[in-house]
Amino acid sequence: MSHTTPPPQPSMEQFLAGARACIPVAISVAAYGMVWGMLARSAGLSLIEVMMMSGLVFAGSAQFVALDLWTATPATLPIGPLVLAALIVNLRYLLLTATLRPLYPPGKLGRGALSMYLVTDENWVMTVAAMARGGGSVAFLMGGGVLAWISWMSTNLIGYGLGSTIDDPARWGLDFAFTATFLALLLGMWKGRGDILPWLVAALAAILTAQHVDGSWHILVGGIAGSLAGAILDTRKEATARVHVS
Template sequence: MSTLAAPYRFSDQFFAGARACIPVVISVAAYGVVWGVLARGAGLSLIEVVLMSGLVFAGSAQFVALDLWTATPSSLPIGPLILAALIVNLRYLLLTATLRPLFRPDQQWKGALMMGIVSDETWAMTVGEMAKGRGTIGFLLGGGVLAYCCWMATTVIGHTLGSAIDDPSKYGLDFAFTATFLALLLGMWKGKGDLVPWLVAALAAMVSARLIEGSWYILIGGIVGSLAGAVAERLRKNAD
């Protein structure tokens, strides 16, 4: 059942979503500045920062891209970059599917296009509104647009500030990549059952980092961990 039947004006819901997103934008801003600084240190130009932030709009995937990025275009690992972004962002297939009730059957293509500005934070806020019977397209769009504009602006600011920071590690900014995924892990924790795929993924990444040159350990750890999670889930269902 669509929630569009609720008698709310689009403009009111748009600004309500933007207002609800303001606390989130503060953390997005800090996150974006750090990414911009690290992007400049990795050799990305300002136009490359604008294009990546504008077209990808996924902080975790963009941090992964920086870890794989090389200063020489001819040696840029295009395949691993695409696969890494795909693995990191697969969760959005499940997250955005829960937003389908917001759109009428004749609006599904419109909904699919709007999913490009959905982030973990705006998704959580919109789902919370839907649970109260107040979720609307306008609310989702208001929060998404504000978060998107903030991300674009702060990554550019970070790239500009990066010219004054010769060594990001001196200020602990190089830890942002690790902190990003620690935060993601804590957010995805559902119980002790998650330990097995996480440990398997960590072990596979460490072993492959020792045996294979480059950043393939990111892909190998993600794929092996995902397979371990699927097997563990199947075993739990069979046991039930």
């Protein structure tokens, strides 16, 4: 498969389209942002530490794990475990950003590497969905990333300010927004029967991993297992097609 460059479109338009596409998921980002801000306060982070962590680390699941490890007294702060936990929880991003390769012309990846800072689960999924329809661009990715960044940072601060007065997002069903969006996007990616096996392998590997290991390992394990299954299936098909031709 050769990757043709997407049709040229003004990048401002693409940026806004990316932001618009991320509105549904930004709602669940905002709900969890409130909770994180509230928990950060009870974990003993100062306001400036909240702003630094959300602004620079900008990774929800890693930040939730960090709150478990955080201590209010600097002398006992487990710096090594905090950094290691961020690395482990974020390992899945290796898979996510790898799939964004077609957006960047070869040779311009230096700039592309820096823009990966704004990649989250949310704008990644919207961008790969747009790519599957022949669209998607760096500006589209950045539009969603900026929206996610603003919703995360602002709701963290609101949650921090409100303290413990806010509700659990689960009470309003908002915890399901993430699953529902990703389920709908998965259905939108359906291309044919060739997807059945890789998706089943991914789902089963993820379910088994989630039952035995805490954290986000199931995403990494399921993602690798399913995509490898798909690749093996594809190259086998190509090989048999070639035998038939020759």
